[in-house]
Amino acid sequence: MEQTINVTLRVWRQKNANTDGKFESYPVSNVSTEMSFLEMIDVLNEQLIKEGKDPIAFDHDCREGICGMCSMYINGRPHGPWHANTTCQLHMRAYKDGDTITVEPWRANSFPVIKDLVVDRSAFDRIIQAGGYISVNTGNAVDANAVPVEKQKADSAFAAAACIGCGACVAACKNSSAMLFVSAKVSHLSLLPQGAPERKTRVMNMIAQMDKEGFGACTNTGACEAVCPKEISISNIARLNQEYLSSSFTTAE
Amino acid sequence: MLNSKIPAGPLEQKWVDYKGHCKLVNPANKRKLEVIVVGTGLAGASAAASLGELGYRVKAFCFQDSPRRAHSIAAQGGINAAKNYQNDGDSVFRLFYDTIKGGDYRAREANVHRLAEVSVNIIDQCVAQGVPFAREYGGLLNNRSFGGTQVKRTFYAAGQTGQQLLIGAYQALERQVALGNVKMYTRHEMLEIVKIDGKARGIIARDLVSGKLERHFGHAVLLCTGGYGNVFYLSTNAMGSNVTAAWKAHKQGAFFGNPCFTQIHPTCIPVSGDHQSKLTLMSESLRNDGRIWVPKKKDDNRKPNDIPEEERDYYLERRYPAFGNLVPRDVASRAAKERCDAGYGVGTTKQAVYLDFRSNLINKYGRAEANKRGIENPDEATLVALGKEVVKEEYGNLFDMYEKITGENPYEVPMRIYPAVHYTMGGLWVDYELMTTVKGLYALGEANFSDHGANRLGASALMQGLADGYFVIPYTIGNYLADEIAVKPISTDHEAFVAAEKEVNERINTLMNIKGSQTVESFHKRLGKIMWEKCGMARNEQGLKEAIAEIQALKKEFWSDVRIPGDINEYNPELDKAGRVADFIELGELMCLDALNRNESCGGHFREESQTEEGEAKRDDANYSYVAAWEFKGNHEWNLHKEELSFEVAKPSQRSYK
Numbered sequence: 001m002e003q004t005i006n007v008t009l010r011v012w013r014q015k016n017a018n019t020d021g022k023f024e025s026y027p028v029s030n031v032s033t034e035m036s037f038l039e040m041i042d043v044l045n046e047q048l049i050k051e052g053k054d055p056i057a058f059d060h061d062c063r064e065g066i067c068g069m070c071s072m073y074i075n076g077r078p079h080g081p082w083h084a085n086t087t088c089q090l091h092m093r094a095y096k097d098g099d100t101i102t103v104e105p106w107r108a109n110s111f112p113v114i115k116d117l118v119v120d121r122s123a124f125d126r127i128i129q130a131g132g133y134i135s136v137n138t139g140n141a142v143d144a145n146a147v148p149v150e151k152q153k154a155d156s157a158f159a160a161a162a163c164i165g166c167g168a169c170v171a172a173c174k175n176s177s178a179m180l181f182v183s184a185k186v187s188h189l190s191l192l193p194q195g196a197p198e199r200k201t202r203v204m205n206m207i208a209q210m211d212k213e214g215f216g217a218c219t220n221t222g223a224c225e226a227v228c229p230k231e232i233s234i235s236n237i238a239r240l241n242q243e244y245l246s247s248s249f250t251t252a253e
Numbered sequence: 254m255l256n257s258k259i260p261a262g263p264l265e266q267k268w269v270d271y272k273g274h275c276k277l278v279n280p281a282n283k284r285k286l287e288v289i290v291v292g293t294g295l296a297g298a299s300a301a302a303s304l305g306e307l308g309y310r311v312k313a314f315c316f317q318d319s320p321r322r323a324h325s326i327a328a329q330g331g332i333n334a335a336k337n338y339q340n341d342g343d344s345v346f347r348l349f350y351d352t353i354k355g356g357d358y359r360a361r362e363a364n365v366h367r368l369a370e371v372s373v374n375i376i377d378q379c380v381a382q383g384v385p386f387a388r389e390y391g392g393l394l395n396n397r398s399f400g401g402t403q404v405k406r407t408f409y410a411a412g413q414t415g416q417q418l419l420i421g422a423y424q425a426l427e428r429q430v431a432l433g434n435v436k437m438y439t440r441h442e443m444l445e446i447v448k449i450d451g452k453a454r455g456i457i458a459r460d461l462v463s464g465k466l467e468r469h470f471g472h473a474v475l476l477c478t479g480g481y482g483n484v485f486y487l488s489t490n491a492m493g494s495n496v497t498a499a500w501k502a503h504k505q506g507a508f509f510g511n512p513c514f515t516q517i518h519p520t521c522i523p524v525s526g527d528h529q530s531k532l533t534l535m536s537e538s539l540r541n542d543g544r545i546w547v548p549k550k551k552d553d554n555r556k557p558n559d560i561p562e563e564e565r566d567y568y569l570e571r572r573y574p575a576f577g578n579l580v581p582r583d584v585a586s587r588a589a590k591e592r593c594d595a596g597y598g599v600g601t602t603k604q605a606v607y608l609d610f611r612s613n614l615i616n617k618y619g620r621a622e623a624n625k626r627g628i629e630n631p632d633e634a635t636l637v638a639l640g641k642e643v644v645k646e647e648y649g650n651l652f653d654m655y656e657k658i659t660g661e662n663p664y665e666v667p668m669r670i671y672p673a674v675h676y677t678m679g680g681l682w683v684d685y686e687l688m689t690t691v692k693g694l695y696a697l698g699e700a701n702f703s704d705h706g707a708n709r710l711g712a713s714a715l716m717q718g719l720a721d722g723y724f725v726i727p728y729t730i731g732n733y734l735a736d737e738i739a740v741k742p743i744s745t746d747h748e749a750f751v752a753a754e755k756e757v758n759e760r761i762n763t764l765m766n767i768k769g770s771q772t773v774e775s776f777h778k779r780l781g782k783i784m785w786e787k788c789g790m791a792r793n794e795q796g797l798k799e800a801i802a803e804i805q806a807l808k809k810e811f812w813s814d815v816r817i818p819g820d821i822n823e824y825n826p827e828l829d830k831a832g833r834v835a836d837f838i839e840l841g842e843l844m845c846l847d848a849l850n851r852n853e854s855c856g857g858h859f860r861e862e863s864q865t866e867e868g869e870a871k872r873d874d875a876n877y878s879y880v881a882a883w884e885f886k887g888n889h890e891w892n893l894h895k896e897e898l899s900f901e902v903a904k905p906s907q908r909s910y911k
Contacts, residue, residue, distance in 0.1 A: 002525075002526075015823075016823065016824070032525075032526055032528055034525040034526055034528075035526070035528045036530070036658075038530065039528045039529070039530050040528075042528070042530055042774070043528060046772055046774060046775075048818075049772050049816060049818050049827065050770075050772065050816075052818070053818070054818055054819055055818060055819075055826075055827060057824060057826060059318060060492060061317060061322055061324070061491040061492055061493050062322075062324060062326065062327045062491040062492075063491070063492060063530065063531045063533075064327055064489075064531075064533045064534075064654065065654060065657075066326050066327050066413065066415075066416055067317070067322040067323075067324070067326050067327065067491060068319075068321070068322060068326075069317060069318065069322050082657070084653070085657065089654065089657045089658070090657075091657065091658065091660070093660055114462055114824055115823075115824040118824065120318070121318060121319065122318070122319070122439065124319065125319050125320075125321075125427060125430075125437075125439075128423075128424060128427045129427045129428070129430050129431035130431065132424055132427065133382070133383075133424035133425060133427060133428040134381065134382050134383045134424070135428065136378075136381045136382055136425075137303075137306040138299075138302070138303040138306060138378060138425075138723045138724070138727065139374075139378075139724075140378075140381065141374070141377035141378045141380065141381035142377065142381070143377055144336070144376045144377045144379075144380040144386075144394055145336075145338060145393045145394055147380075148388075148391060148392025148393055149388055149392050150392055151388045151389065151390050151392060154385050154386075154387075154388045154392075155385075155388075157383070157385040158385035158387075158410055158411065158417070161383075161385050161410075161417060161420060162413060162416070164416075165319065165321055188383065188385070189383050192383050192385065194380065194381055194382070194383050195383050
């Protein structure tokens with residue numbers, strides 16, 4: 001049932017990439033528990049604008065958990081307390097009257113802060129550019145049913161392809177590793193027969209770009225899987241390692 | 254004056270003949286031609302990728318931080334294609350016919366037929382790219398059904414079809430970026446079209462991080478910027494979805510087609526309070542397996558599961574026995590509104606109806622699974638458990654989403670749903686080649702008006718976006734650019750660029766210097782309220798006239814009292830939003846004007862003055878069988894141009910889904 005609560009937000013404020021940031025506290029009162037977390041910030045921002053202060057900048061767009069744009073680190077956890085969830089789908093039912101909620105941007109050297117809670121995730125696009133695709137020009141395709149795909153494989157490919165590229169995995173990882181993100185794409189494409197011809201070069205090139213962007217190594221702590229809004233399985237990382245190894249042994253230099 | 258350039262010849266030959274005779278650009282010349290693509294949803298990403306593959310030099314722009322975030326990503330249920338893999342009577346003609354009829358005979362036959370023709374290529378292309386569509390155990394593709402059709406032609410990937418298709422197009426786009434054929438500009442917003450000698454030759458874009466204005470030249474400009482549902486403030490669109498690029502084009506001479514044609518989607522999660530920032534769709538595919546009902550008794554406050562079967566009114570099945578829960582969206586939305594207005598609504602606000610999965614969960618899926626597993630005489634609990642497993646696979650993400658938003662478990666209790674603004678069939682007027690009334694300026698996907706008439710059928714938006722980008726524009730743009738090969742890239746120091754940038758700069762400065770007392774958000778909310786109440790699901794002359802006056806007053810107030818914090822030359826989302834809301838206000842007026850002009854009901858446009866005795870939409874073909882294309886003439890002034898529609902194959906009749 002709908003209730004009204006008062007909370008205090010401790011938010012990371014940083015004017016731009018070149019200045020230091022700091023936490024600021026803001027009381028937010030009369031918050032309906034039916035509100036989404038971002039709607040609560042909308043309310044705070046309206047209040048700040050009216051007071052002549054700078055509203056909190058944050059990335060968001062679809063607000064239905066699929067675009068991957070929202071990216072808040074809430075009380076030490078990417079996307080907040082709910083399992084398999086994005087910040088935009090988090091609702092204030094998750095909090096009690098009087099709670100203090102700390103909100104930070106994604107923290108990773110490869111995701112520099114643009115302003116407040118907004119970070120630059122273009123490194124992910126560059127990793128895809130390195131090989132996260134199947135090279136098929138428009139018009140080249142054969143009939144969609146010409147190549148049957150085992151249902152189980154298709155389902156696994158879909159489960160990996162459900163990644164929304166939000167970067168929570170990197171933010172949660174103590175090494176700022178992007179392995180879950182990269183492994184999801186490598187798995188998606190290598191599980192399908194259409195992705196087979198480029199299987200070996202894809203994984204090598206994507207890993208090379210990942211390293212170049214400065215993402216850390218994977219030490220199998222599993223924090224990424226635990227916070228992934230789309231429940232991308234860590235078993236994809238095992239598949240990535242396998243793909244990487246087998247292609248290292250066989251790729252001609 | 255309006256020339257739709259529809260090729261001559263029989264309907265099914267038009268596109269074939271066009272492709273056979275359109276001008277081509279040779280590969281060496283393609284490398285000298287620059288094309289600007291604004292927006293990277295299904296239409297934009299597919300166009301940019303395909304044109305890059307062909308060898309054009311492409312620049313693509315999006316306001317999000319990555320092209321993969323465009324709102325096509327949120328499309329849930331599926332994409333139509335006339336593959337007839339189910340052997341259930343589908344064909345290109347049937348998809349064409351269903352789309353024309355579903356659009357209530359307000360779309361162009363030639364465009365719609367082309368759309369149906371290329372639909373089959375889209376599925377092939379997507380599978381080749383690695384789009385993981387749902388499959389049967391034999392490894393072949395699965396289909397589901399959608400509203401307004403009697404065949405199963407919808408391809409899907411759980412409730413995330415848009416995501417998977419966009420990721421496919423995005424990957425194709427990033428591949429072209431890597432190859433250097435496309436240059437990608439993220440966090441950039443187009444703020445003006447630059448015209449030289451009557452032709453679109455570039456854009457002024459703003460870098461949303463630094464706030465700086467940039468000039469970009471192109472031999473042609475493609476707007477793939479989506480729809481304008483956010484004019485209603487609350488809609489299923491993303492927060493950033495906006496009309497600005499299309500509106501700038503409109504003010505530069507591109508006519509706006511059928512602006513009042515808005516799709517109100519019947520199955521969305523109802524509004525919970527004033528804080529609401531957006532509405533969330535529950536896919537139409539759920540109507541395959543969910544039954545819509547309200548209590549037979551007014552103000553029945555019992556819990557839904559306590560209301561016995563015989564006291565439930567399955568009003569869609571009652572009113573439309575032939576299509577039942579799968580009537581088109583406009584029909585389903587009006588029927589829900591009718592029940593709620595009559596006092597049968599449910600939930601705390603009484604502005605909701607039930608979408609109930611229990612009977613299919615048990616009887617359809619539960620029993621099928623029990624049979625498959627050889628369980629004899631299963632009890633209800635077993636059937637529910639088995640049925641849940643299947644439903645989870647089909648729609649799991651939607652059920653989870655519903656629970657997160659409402660706190661209720663839809664496997665246990667029926668969903669509460671209510672119609673919400675979802676899609677805009679109207680958009681920039683384009684000819685058969687997707688060119689607007691400005692030479693060299695194209696509009697693709699939801700940004701144009703062309704294929705869905707007065708109501709779009711479910712799973713057809715993805716189809717149209719990808720058709721335009723993958724299979725139409727690569728041909729039609731060549732027909733224009735073939736005559737442009739001698740045009741050298743024009744310097745962005747050209748006076749037209751300088752003047753355009755100056756104008757954009759002045760507008761931004763004016764906005765920032767108002768320093769009023771009301772927030773951008775508050776204006777947007779007020780505009781949305783006017784639009785929803787007076788230009789929403791039902792419209793009438795008096796309401797529309799009032800709305801126009803109210804919007805004009807709102808515009809004055811906005812430009813004298815809006816408060817925008819921060820500075821111009823920094824990351825400033827409030828400033829971005831202010832520009833968009835200013836454009837929405839102007840668009841709102843035109844939508845009301847168009848709705849007022851169209852004194853008939855058709856599709857999603859319901860004029861209360863024009864209905865049958867049973868309350869169904871009543872078209873007036875004698876007077877309104879035309880596309881209303883509005884020409885901008887100045888502040889609050891437009892000229893109406895009419896493109897008469899002729900139906901040679903699908904003869905207009907009163908739509909019936911009974």
